[in-house]
Amino acid sequence: MRILLITVRPKLGLMLTLAFGLISLISAVFYSIAQAPGQPESPAPLSNIRIVVDPGHGGVDGGCSYNQFLEKSLNLTVGRILADDLTALGGRVRLTRSQDEALVPWGTPGGSRHKRDLAARIQTAKDFDAHIFLSIHANAGPAHLGGALVFFHQGHEESKRLAGLIQERLEKLVPGNQNGILPAQFMVLAQQQIPAVLIEIGFLTNPQDREFLSSDAAPDLISKSIAAGVTAYVQGEQPAAPTLSPYPAPQGDDPDLSPALPYPGCLVIDPHLPINTIEEALARD
Numbered sequence: 001m002r003i004l005l006i007t008v009r010p011k012l013g014l015m016l017t018l019a020f021g022l023i024s025l026i027s028a029v030f031y032s033i034a035q036a037p038g039q040p041e042s043p044a045p046l047s048n049i050r051i052v053v054d055p056g057h058g059g060v061d062g063g064c065s066y067n068q069f070l071e072k073s074l075n076l077t078v079g080r081i082l083a084d085d086l087t088a089l090g091g092r093v094r095l096t097r098s099q100d101e102a103l104v105p106w107g108t109p110g111g112s113r114h115k116r117d118l119a120a121r122i123q124t125a126k127d128f129d130a131h132i133f134l135s136i137h138a139n140a141g142p143a144h145l146g147g148a149l150v151f152f153h154q155g156h157e158e159s160k161r162l163a164g165l166i167q168e169r170l171e172k173l174v175p176g177n178q179n180g181i182l183p184a185q186f187m188v189l190a191q192q193q194i195p196a197v198l199i200e201i202g203f204l205t206n207p208q209d210r211e212f213l214s215s216d217a218a219p220d221l222i223s224k225s226i227a228a229g230v231t232a233y234v235q236g237e238q239p240a241a242p243t244l245s246p247y248p249a250p251q252g253d254d255p256d257l258s259p260a261l262p263y264p265g266c267l268v269i270d271p272h273l274p275i276n277t278i279e280e281a282l283a284r285d
């Protein structure tokens with residue numbers, strides 16, 4: 001018995017030594033992999049940032065259009081992808097709409113349906129206690145006007161910084177003679193205290209813009225540019241030197257409804273709706 005113990009104990013000791021050695025070796029390898037250059041452990045860049053993404057228009061409100069190309073549909077496609085991209089970066093995201101719908105139905109009492117629709121978008125940000133508000137739109141105008149531009153809440157410096165960081169990325173995708181940032185007092189910007197921007201991703205009425213905006217790749221590329229601008233904003237970056245767009249900034253609640261420019265492609269009512277529905281909507285709005 002004594003002989004057996006003497007024989008077993010050294011084997012146990014050897015096995016334990018080998019096991020500890022193996023565990024130490026595995027731990028060291030994992031630690032070195034985790035600390036390898038190029039793979040630093042860091043929190044997601046938008047962790048704990050609450051962002052509202054607002055695809056402009058929807059439902060009866062088609063926004064701008066060029067033939068069958070409707071602004072409300074493009075806004076929604078970009079908005080959905082942007083929500084996913086911002087979420088992948090660690091952000092908490094809420095969409096004001098995730099389908100083709102108006103936020104306020106027709107015929108409900110309380111004045112202009114359009115203004116109440118805009119108020120509902122603002123309320124979404126308040127209910128979510130959002131840090132950042134991004135409204136997605138596409139523009140229309142005379143055919144020679146082109147490019148992406150970003151409106152910011154006039155007099156709100158953080159909105160201006162956010163606009164500059166988004167614009168300097170977006171204008172590489174949608175270059176044009178209207179590129180730049182602009183102050184505005186649109187309702188969805190002016191009635192918020194948080195950094196709020198309204199992004200016009202290009203002109204549906206400009207041939208060069210339209211070719212890009214209608215491509216399969218555009219929504220994803222636009223979304224990635226906006227998400228990169230938001231990330232740069234959260235990380236405290238300053239835009240290089242944002243230029244002011246020459247675009248004649250509309251005055252009023254919505255950039256698409258201003259008489260500042262002739263907007264041949266901007267329709268308040270979705271042209272795909274039956275004519276009696278359009279008349280009914282116009283009568284009630």
Ligand SMILES: [Zn+2]
Pocket residue numbers: 056057063064071137138256
């Ligand atoms: Zn619009």
